[in-house]
Amino acid sequence: MVYERYQDLKIEPPEPKSIDRLIRSAVRTADKQFYTTTTEKLSPVTRVKLDALIDSTMLPDGTTDNTSILQQLRSDAGACTLNSVLAEIEKLKQIRALDLPSDLFSQASGKVVSWYRQRVAVEDLTEIRRHPEHIRYTLLSAYCYQREREITDTLLDLLINLIHRIEKRAGRTVDKQILKDVKRIRGKHRLLYEVAQVSIERPEGTVKEVIYPVAPEQTLHT
Numbered sequence: 571m572v573y574e575r576y577q578d579l580k581i582e583p584p585e586p587k588s589i590d591r592l593i594r595s596a597v598r599t600a601d602k603q604f605y606t607t608t609t610e611k612l613s614p615v616t617r618v619k620l621d622a623l624i625d626s627t628m629l630p631d632g633t634t635d636n637t638s639i640l641q642q643l644r645s646d647a648g649a650c651t652l653n654s655v656l657a658e659i660e661k662l663k664q665i666r667a668l669d670l671p672s673d674l675f676s677q678a679s680g681k682v683v684s685w686y687r688q689r690v691a692v693e694d695l696t697e698i699r700r701h702p703e704h705i706r707y708t709l710l711s712a713y714c715y716q717r718e719r720e721i722t723d724t725l726l727d728l729l730i731n732l733i734h735r736i737e738k739r740a741g742r743t744v745d746k747q748i749l750k751d752v753k754r755i756r757g758k759h760r761l762l763y764e765v766a767q768v769s770i771e772r773p774e775g776t777v778k779e780v781i782y783p784v785a786p787e788q789t790l791h792t
Contacts, residue, residue, distance in 0.1 A: 604678070604686070608708040611671050617703070619668045620710045624695050638695055639664055640710075643717055647724050650731040658725040665718045670711055686712035 690713040
C-alpha cells in the first residue's frame, strides 16, 4: 500500500528500512494523538474511577487482596443461573458508574478501539498500573467501552434462557398437577359408580352399613 501511494504521487520510494521507520513513526504519532484526545474527554472524577478498577483491596488482617474490579469485569458469565444474571448486572453497574462520555470514541472505528482494548485484556494489573496516565486511561476506557456492550448482550441472553427454563419448569409442574387431578377424578367416578350400585341394591340400609364399606368416610372427604 505504501509503494502504491508513492506510485500515485509519482515519487521515488525510499529504501525499505526508511519506510519501516516512517511507518513506526506514524503509528507512534497516531497513538500519542489518540491517547491525548481520549484522556482530554475524561473528567477528573472518571479518571479516579478508572484507577479504582485496578486498585487492590486491603483486607482486615492487613494483607492485600489482589482481586480487582477489572478482574471481575474480565470474568465470564458462566452457567445460566440467577446468580450469573445478578453478577452480570453488577458488572454493568460498575462500568456505567464510570460515566464515560457517550462520544468518547466517536471519531474512531471499532477496530481501532478493539486494538487498544485488547491490550488491557491480556496485560496483568502490574503492567497496566505502570503505564503513564494518558495511556492507562485510554486503555481502560477502551476496554470498558466495549465490555459494556458485551455484558449487555450476555445479560440479555442469560435472561432469555432463564425465562425459558422457568417456563419449562412451570409447564412440568402444571402437567403433573393436571395428571394428579385426572387420576383423582377417575377414582371418584369409580367410587360414585360403586356407591350408586350398592345404594340401588340395598336401599333400606344405612350409610354406615352400605356406603362406608365401599367408600370409607375419609375417602369421601378428599
